[in-house]
Amino acid sequence: MARIVTPTAFDAIDPKKRVRNVALTFLAVGVGVLVLYLLEGIGSTKLVQALALFAIWGVATVSLNLINGTLGILSLGHHGFMLIGGYTTGLLMLDEAARQRILTSARSTMTEETLALSVSNLLRGFGLEALTTPETLWVRFLIAIFLGGLLAAFAGLLVGTPSLRLRGDYLAIVTFGFGEIIRLTASTRLFSAYTNGALGFPGVTSEFGKSIWWTFGALAFTVFVISKLKYSSYGRAMQAIREDEIAAQAMGVNVAYHKVLGFVISAFFAGVAGGLWVSWLGGVRLDFFLFQLTFFFLVAISAGGTGSITGVLLGTAVVVFVRQYGDPLEESYSIQTWLYIASATLALAAAGAVLFRTLRRLRPRLHWGSWVLVGGAAAAALVAAVDPAVIEGTFRGFGMRAIFLSVLLIVIMVFRPDGMLGRTEFSWSWFLREQRTGPTDEERTQDAWLSNPAFGSEAGRAAAREQELAEDDTDAPEGSDDEGRR
Amino acid sequence: MAMLEVERLRKSFGGLTATNDVGFHVDQGEIVSIIGPNGAGKSTVFNLITGVYRPDAGDVRFEGTSIVGKSTNQVVDLGIARTFQNLRLFTNLTVLENVLISQHHRLRSNWLSAVFRTPSYRRQERAMREVATEKLGFFGPRLQSFRLHQPVYVLSYANRRRTEMARAMATGAKLLLLDEPSAGMNPKETSEITQIIRRMRDEGGYTIVVVEHKMNLVGEISDRVIVLDYGQKIAEGAYRDVVNDPKVIEAYLGKKAGDDKREELADG
Numbered sequence: 151m152a153r154i155v156t157p158t159a160f161d162a163i164d165p166k167k168r169v170r171n172v173a174l175t176f177l178a179v180g181v182g183v184l185v186l187y188l189l190e191g192i193g194s195t196k197l198v199q200a201l202a203l204f205a206i207w208g209v210a211t212v213s214l215n216l217i218n219g220t221l222g223i224l225s226l227g228h229h230g231f232m233l234i235g236g237y238t239t240g241l242l243m244l245d246e247a248a249r250q251r252i253l254t255s256a257r258s259t260m261t262e263e264t265l266a267l268s269v270s271n272l273l274r275g276f277g278l279e280a281l282t283t284p285e286t287l288w289v290r291f292l293i294a295i296f297l298g299g300l301l302a303a304f305a306g307l308l309v310g311t312p313s314l315r316l317r318g319d320y321l322a323i324v325t326f327g328f329g330e331i332i333r334l335t336a337s338t339r340l341f342s343a344y345t346n347g348a349l350g351f352p353g354v355t356s357e358f359g360k361s362i363w364w365t366f367g368a369l370a371f372t373v374f375v376i377s378k379l380k381y382s383s384y385g386r387a388m389q390a391i392r393e394d395e396i397a398a399q400a401m402g403v404n405v406a407y408h409k410v411l412g413f414v415i416s417a418f419f420a421g422v423a424g425g426l427w428v429s430w431l432g433g434v435r436l437d438f439f440l441f442q443l444t445f446f447f448l449v450a451i452s453a454g455g456t457g458s459i460t461g462v463l464l465g466t467a468v469v470v471f472v473r474q475y476g477d478p479l480e481e482s483y484s485i486q487t488w489l490y491i492a493s494a495t496l497a498l499a500a501a502g503a504v505l506f507r508t509l510r511r512l513r514p515r516l517h518w519g520s521w522v523l524v525g526g527a528a529a530a531a532l533v534a535a536v537d538p539a540v541i542e543g544t545f546r547g548f549g550m551r552a553i554f555l556s557v558l559l560i561v562i563m564v565f566r567p568d569g570m571l572g573r574t575e576f577s578w579s580w581f582l583r584e585q586r587t588g589p590t591d592e593e594r595t596q597d598a599w600l601s602n603p604a605f606g607s608e609a610g611r612a613a614a615r616e617q618e619l620a621e622d623d624t625d626a627p628e629g630s631d632d633e634g635r636r
Numbered sequence: 637m638a639m640l641e642v643e644r645l646r647k648s649f650g651g652l653t654a655t656n657d658v659g660f661h662v663d664q665g666e667i668v669s670i671i672g673p674n675g676a677g678k679s680t681v682f683n684l685i686t687g688v689y690r691p692d693a694g695d696v697r698f699e700g701t702s703i704v705g706k707s708t709n710q711v712v713d714l715g716i717a718r719t720f721q722n723l724r725l726f727t728n729l730t731v732l733e734n735v736l737i738s739q740h741h742r743l744r745s746n747w748l749s750a751v752f753r754t755p756s757y758r759r760q761e762r763a764m765r766e767v768a769t770e771k772l773g774f775f776g777p778r779l780q781s782f783r784l785h786q787p788v789y790v791l792s793y794a795n796r797r798r799t800e801m802a803r804a805m806a807t808g809a810k811l812l813l814l815d816e817p818s819a820g821m822n823p824k825e826t827s828e829i830t831q832i833i834r835r836m837r838d839e840g841g842y843t844i845v846v847v848e849h850k851m852n853l854v855g856e857i858s859d860r861v862i863v864l865d866y867g868q869k870i871a872e873g874a875y876r877d878v879v880n881d882p883k884v885i886e887a888y889l890g891k892k893a894g895d896d897k898r899e900e901l902a903d904g
Contacts, residue, residue, distance in 0.1 A: 378752070
């Protein structure tokens with residue numbers, strides 16, 4: 151007989167599995183640290199730089215996703231927040247030699263006062279001479295990056311406040327405008343004493359931005375804070391705003407406060423990412439902070455999965471890989487080679503289409519479109535093979551990286567509109583074959599209860615049994631009656 | 637003293653007067669129904685009480701203090717919660733999360749202690765979960781155990797209505813405004829909702845205002861019935877008296893064709 155389901159199951163996963171998952175996560179982090187250590191030792195400089203860039207952009211995308219994925223607001227001004235953090239860190243960390251060079255340069259617009267702004271001078275002001283030695287550079291970098299984050303967070307407060315009155319596309323335009331305003335204001339005479347106008351300044355230490363440990367440390371901290379926030383009561387309230395703003399307000403959520411909170415936290419981490427980005431590049435210039443940057447982050451978020459932190463990191467990895475290792479795409483090749491590449495791409499597309507139609511059980515398996523692709527591939531290969539004399543010359547694929555990323559994004563959006571991971575986070579159960587096939591015992595008991603709620607209590611069950619017995623007599627003639635009618 | 641007092645409430649949208657000098661009161665522990673034909677201004681009254689709209693004139697007092705001009709979430713803080721006529725659940729979130737969100741406004745930890753999971757935050761989170769299952773328990777075991785972790789979009793329509801009612805109860809409100817709690821439910825589910833609303837008052841201690849179209853439900857649960865028509869209160873009293881009121885019958889069924897003509901002639 152149906153057992154009453156007691157209301158005790160608070161946790162979505164069973165505590166034993168949770169312990170196992172935490173253990174596996176720690177193990178994975180340990181292995182990850184070991185792999186990073188080995189890569190730093192044996193990997194090429196290029197690889198180390200690519201990994202550092204992944205971590206820096208990871209900080210930016212994960213924080214942007216707090217607004218875009220969790221709060222549900224399309225924000226296009228992330229590069230503006232990064233610029234604030236970047237310029238602050240850059241100026242505060244500029245080394246003495248670079249300061250002297252800028253001061254003596256005729257084209258520079260920076261003054262002696264603004265060039266005196268540095269963490270070293272700040273610490274000297276507090277009488278902390280011990281922290282101004284070259285060995286303690288990391289302390290100064292931490293302070294600079296924190297101050298950069300704070301300034302960016304303040305800008306987030308300014309952007310977040312008008313966002314309270316706007317929704318959807320209108321708000322996206324406002325955030326985009328804010329990002330551009332920040333960039334253009336930085337180049338005006340008003341601020342050029344701090345930013346050196348369009349020239350910017352080289353000479354920011356690369357010791358941290360190109361170090362795997364610093365960048366991955368920042369990424370780990372960001373992921374920790376943002377994921378803990380997302381799975382706290384505050385994160386739930388933010389997701390409620392994403393789902394239905396009116397209902398969230400009607401359930402007591404202070405929508406204005408949570409929106410601004412999201413903007414401020416996100417902007418803080420954007421500022422930190424900006425500081426690391428400047429350090430990775432080794433200098434500050436306005437064109438390091440174009441809208442293109444935010445565009446790359448959005449591609450990473452959309453490709454990886456809005457609302458999933460692990461998905462966003464996966465998307466970032468793809469984007470950074472294409473950016474750092476996509477040079478072969480943009481090199482100069484003979485037109486014959488390009489034709490072969492085109493032929494191979496078309497053939498692959500045709501194969502992909504056939505595979506897709508087979509997996510989805512669509513008929514006919516060979517759609518006429520696939521034949522067109524195959525035909526195109528054959529034609530291109532034929533032209534390339536038969537008459538190389540006609541097609542002499544070379545062609546350089548400028549911008550192929552961006553085109554490749556765009557095509558990748560289109561393909562992902564067509565086949566998985568929610569991104570590679572969608573809203574789901576990475577879970578260990580994917581590897582441990584924990585897919586469900588049938589209903590659980592719990593579900594069976596509830597089904598039994600739903601078909602007759604009277605079975606819920608002991609007394610009710612007894613009553614139901616009696617009733618069944620009593621009805622047995624009356625049921626019989628009715629049944630025969632039905633049969634008679636048929 | 638009345639728990640909720642509504643005085644000469646007026647709101648117009650452009651040329652349309654949605655409510656015109658509506659006034660009523662709700663006592664502690666009462667179940668009051670507001671009925672009326674479509675477009676009578678029932679939902680507008682709810683929106684005026686909960687601060688979605690600001691009244692053009694009149695006053696709303698909750699436990700003696702005026703709540704006109706307060707924002708919707710401040711009204712919830714004071715102790716008035718509502719459900720919506722066309723379900724406004726957070727569909728991509730789970731049942732449990734939905735019911736936890738409505739308790740968020742009572743959380744006494746800032747976001748940093750939530751991020752670092754301080755003991756005080758953990759304690760509150762556990763308490764919130766207990767309240768959530770208690771409120772969902774009003775509807776029997778059907779929203780318990782594994783259902784807690786199912787996203788709302790997989791639930792049946794009736795279960796979504798139940799979740800929304802549990803969510804409103806979990807806000808910690810004393811006064812619940814239910815906007816058509818039985819809309820779209822079959823007779824069996826409607827009679828269950830009738831029982832639930834009674835139990836919400838008797839066991840939960842809530843005071844309840846219901847907007848409803850199903851007259852048998854209204855008749856069974858209401859201590860008092862208020863009838864609105866074209867934004868005006870046309871009757872108030874016990875269900876039996878109200879449904880026999882000629883003005884109410886006229887509002888629902890209209891006048892005889894002859895009556896209208898006679899009136900026109902008289903006007904002319």
